[in-house]
Amino acid sequence: MRSLFQKGRNRRSSVFAAxxxxxxxxxxxxxxxxxxxxxxxxxxxxxxxxxxxxxxLEQMKHMMDSRTQEIDYLMRQIASNPKQQHLMEKNGxxxxxxxxxxxxxxxxxxxxxxxxxxxFHDFYVYFGxxxxxxxxxxxxxxxxxxxxxxxxxxxxxxxxxxxxxxGDHFKSYLPSQAIVSGARAENMVTYVQSLPLAKxxxxxxxxxxxxxxxxxxxxxxxxxGLHEGNMYILNEQMEVIIGPEEGKALDVSxxxxxxxxxxxxxxxxxxxxxxxxxLAAYTKSKVNGWTYLSVFxxxxxxxxxxxxxxxxxxxxxxxxxxxxxxxxxxxxxHYGPIQEVVHTIRxxxxxxxxxxxxxxxxxxxxxxxxxxKEHQLENKISQQVPIIRADFLNRLVCGQVDADAISRDDLxxxxxxxxxxxxxxxxxxxxxxxxxxxxxxxxxxxxxxFILMNVSEELLEHGGYAFEMEKNRLxxxxxxxxxxxxxxxIKPFTEDVVRLMEARFRTSITAGVSACHEGLSRIADGYGxxxxxxxxxxxxxxxxxxxxxxxxxxxxxxFIYPVDIELQLINQTKHGDPENAERLLDKLYEMxxxxxxxxxxxxxxxFQNMQSTLIKIMDALRLAPGEIxxxxxxxxxxxxxxxxxxxxxxxxxxxxxxxxxxxxxxxTDKGEELYNRIVGFIEEHYHDNNLSLTMIxxxxxxxxxxxxxxxxxxxxxxxxxxxxxxxxKHAKRLLAEELTINEIALRIGYSNNIVLTKVFKKHEGxxxxxxxxxxxxxxxxx
Numbered sequence: 057m058r059s060l061f062q063k064g065r066n067r068r069s070s071v072f073a074a075x076x077x078x079x080x081x082x083x084x085x086x087x088x089x090x091x092x093x094x095x096x097x098x099x100x101x102x103x104x105x106x107x108x109x110x111x112x113l114e115q116m117k118h119m120m121d122s123r124t125q126e127i128d129y130l131m132r133q134i135a136s137n138p139k140q141q142h143l144m145e146k147n148g149x150x151x152x153x154x155x156x157x158x159x160x161x162x163x164x165x166x167x168x169x170x171x172x173x174x175x176f177h178d179f180y181v182y183f184g185x186x187x188x189x190x191x192x193x194x195x196x197x198x199x200x201x202x203x204x205x206x207x208x209x210x211x212x213x214x215x216x217x218x219x220x221x222x223g224d225h226f227k228s229y230l231p232s233q234a235i236v237s238g239a240r241a242e243n244m245v246t247y248v249q250s251l252p253l254a255k256x257x258x259x260x261x262x263x264x265x266x267x268x269x270x271x272x273x274x275x276x277x278x279x280x281g282l283h284e285g286n287m288y289i290l291n292e293q294m295e296v297i298i299g300p301e302e303g304k305a306l307d308v309s310x311x312x313x314x315x316x317x318x319x320x321x322x323x324x325x326x327x328x329x330x331x332x333x334x335l336a337a338y339t340k341s342k343v344n345g346w347t348y349l350s351v352f353x354x355x356x357x358x359x360x361x362x363x364x365x366x367x368x369x370x371x372x373x374x375x376x377x378x379x380x381x382x383x384x385x386x387x388x389x390h391y392g393p394i395q396e397v398v399h400t401i402r403x404x405x406x407x408x409x410x411x412x413x414x415x416x417x418x419x420x421x422x423x424x425x426x427x428x429k430e431h432q433l434e435n436k437i438s439q440q441v442p443i444i445r446a447d448f449l450n451r452l453v454c455g456q457v458d459a460d461a462i463s464r465d466d467l468x469x470x471x472x473x474x475x476x477x478x479x480x481x482x483x484x485x486x487x488x489x490x491x492x493x494x495x496x497x498x499x500x501x502x503x504x505x506f507i508l509m510n511v512s513e514e515l516l517e518h519g520g521y522a523f524e525m526e527k528n529r530l531x532x533x534x535x536x537x538x539x540x541x542x543x544x545x546i547k548p549f550t551e552d553v554v555r556l557m558e559a560r561f562r563t564s565i566t567a568g569v570s571a572c573h574e575g576l577s578r579i580a581d582g583y584g585x586x587x588x589x590x591x592x593x594x595x596x597x598x599x600x601x602x603x604x605x606x607x608x609x610x611x612x613x614x615f616i617y618p619v620d621i622e623l624q625l626i627n628q629t630k631h632g633d634p635e636n637a638e639r640l641l642d643k644l645y646e647m648x649x650x651x652x653x654x655x656x657x658x659x660x661x662x663f664q665n666m667q668s669t670l671i672k673i674m675d676a677l678r679l680a681p682g683e684i685x686x687x688x689x690x691x692x693x694x695x696x697x698x699x700x701x702x703x704x705x706x707x708x709x710x711x712x713x714x715x716x717x718x719x720x721x722x723x724t725d726k727g728e729e730l731y732n733r734i735v736g737f738i739e740e741h742y743h744d745n746n747l748s749l750t751m752i753x754x755x756x757x758x759x760x761x762x763x764x765x766x767x768x769x770x771x772x773x774x775x776x777x778x779x780x781x782x783x784x785k786h787a788k789r790l791l792a793e794e795l796t797i798n799e800i801a802l803r804i805g806y807s808n809n810i811v812l813t814k815v816f817k818k819h820e821g822x823x824x825x826x827x828x829x830x831x832x833x834x835x836x837x838x
Contacts, residue, residue: 285352
């Protein structure tokens with residue numbers, strides 16, 4: 057019995073131990089799994105955070121690259137300007153009026169550049185040879201400019217002149233500093249380019265562009281994905297151009313980290329800021345040399361993971377402390393420890409778990425939930441790909457992308473696949489969609505662009521890409537094989553799009569087609585050719601296809617708009633003579649369009665001159681656009697809406713004639729009254745030797761010039777001609793009487809008979825004596 061009892065006791069002990077060990081083993085498994093999951097989740101959260109911040113930095117880089125490319129384009133325009141180069145080479149101060157006028161001409165050209173970019177606040181050019189600073193509105197010396205216009209708070213005038221104005225700079229972006237202008241101080245980033253470009257050291261001057269820090273910050277605010285961190289933008293020298301307004305200063309160790317990764321375009325690293333562990337992601341731009349750095353606390357990224365960790369540690373400690381004492385209970389309740397883990401997970405999740413689930417299912421759902429967040433981030437990035445692709449294609453055709461730096465992986469990321477190396481650019485302009493659209497709203501414009509894009513993509517059959525450029529313009533980048541295929545694909549495709557849009561959607565469009573070019577770097581040339589082709593719709597009309605190859609050799613004459621014709625047109629319009637004004641306009645049309653072949657650019661210049669003439673007339677007469685054309689408040693918009701040259705010329709002509717008719721109607725009644733009074737005055741005072749244009753003007757309290765022009769317009773004769781005719785008429789009457797020629801001359805206002813004889817013979821063909829003899833011969837004999 058004792059042996060059996062001992063044997064049963066040992067059996068119970070072994071079972072207890074086996075159950076205890078099994079439960080401990082079962083307990084260790086979920087703890088191990090939880091630890092592994094925690095480590096994986098921590099790394100996943102960090103990787104996701106890096107990816108989201110990298111995507112945000114890339115988005116910011118593309119936006120800033122586009123803006124800084126516009127600044128570089130402005131710099132190249134000013135640096136290559138002949139007037140700037142001429143002024144930069146002068147020696148000594150500009151003292152003569154001719155030299156001062158050269159500065160004024162260059163100021164006018166600078167004013168045309170002021171609308172290039174909304175990013176910069178102001179810009180100016182410094183000429184070291186004359187110590188002159190030239191802006192769009194003023195010319196002064198550097199010291200006056202520093203003291204009264206833009207003064208740096210932390211830089212003295214001497215440093216300003218030596219470091220900024222005369223320092224060696226090539227597309228240099230200086231850190232943001234407070235600049236005082238008047239009573240205001242604003243933070244601005246200073247962009248400096250030494251001039252001339254070809255000079256490697258000791259420049260003659262510089263171009264300085266002040267970039268408003270607030271504008272850059274507004275672009276930063278548009279980006280998404282920053283985990284409560286700080287954003288920094290550094291220049292090529294790793295100086296902080298712009299940092300967080302109230303954030304931490306960038307530590308020296310961060311600069312060293314970035315310098316160690318100088319050869320990498322993007323990446324990430326760990327750093328410490330104020331004793332707290334941070335994660336940093338960066339990307340570098342090849343366009344402007346800027347480095348975009350995002351530094352964010354690691355604890356923010358791992359906040360959810362740390363919560364799970366705390367609960368897991370608490371569960372492990374509780375299980376270890378209670379495992380031995382509750383071994384029997386755990387033996388009866390095989391899933392007791394697992395339920396503790398489930399309870400812990402339920403308490404740690406944001407949503408309650410419904411129903412009874414085993415521990416593996418619950419853990420699996422928790423992990424899937426965490427991975428689901430990763431998929432959401434990936435989906436968010438994938439949704440941005442079409443926008444990124446459209447923006448890239450836009451910049452590619454406009455020549456704002458370094459085509460040589462584009463890799464196949466870059467194209468694949470944006471969903472771009474080019475089978476061939478040749479490209480052609482086709483631009484579609486929506487000329488008239490009024491038959492399709494019920495109202496001219498943005499929604500309907502978006503619909504018609506969507507239809508045009510779908511029609512283009514359907515006909516392309518994966519042979520290119522269509523994308524929007526402007527409100528009424530769509531671009532197609534066609535990827536084709538060289539040779540006969542280019543003609544066999546481009547022409548049918550373009551004509552089919554134009555035909556289908558007209559037939560199915562009652563929308564008139566015009567297509568401009570470039571020549572074929574080899575390589576991505578030549579796509580911008582094709583875009584320029586397509587624009588040139590489209591410009592010829594002013595001549596060839598709308599609703600068709602215009603090929604660059606057909607217009608590239610078109611001879612272009614210069615337009616004719618003589619100053620004397622312009623003055624006549626102004627005078628005749630202002631004085632209410634629409635008939636003669638119309639005759640001059642018809643003459644201008646014949647001179648420029650009937651016998652010449654003008655390019656669209658020259659036609660545009662001609663119309664700009666004619667519109668300028670109209671503005672002069674309307675300003676002089678104080679006329680508003682609504683008084684000339686009912687319902688039109690903006691003449692520039694009214695003229696711009698005309699597509700062809702004939703339409704635009706007809707509109708300009710109509711405005712000229714409307715002004716002339718209006719003035720004529722207003723002045724007709726008063727003019728006839730004044731004309732009759734002048735004729736009556738001449739009839740009453742023809743015998744006065746002082747009778748002249750000046751005497752008549754003084755009598756009517758008007759200027760001689762006005763009286764002369766008015767009389768000429770009313771009667772077609774000069775005032776002096778009427779005075780002569782009246783005097784000749786009375787001379788003929790007096791020649792029938794017994795008076796001498798000298799007496800007659802004095803009676804009709806001439807000083808002597810010589811003057812009368814000369815005037816009489818000029819108008820009648822014979823002398824007064826001969827005329828008297830003819831009167832005697834014609835008398836009947838008594």
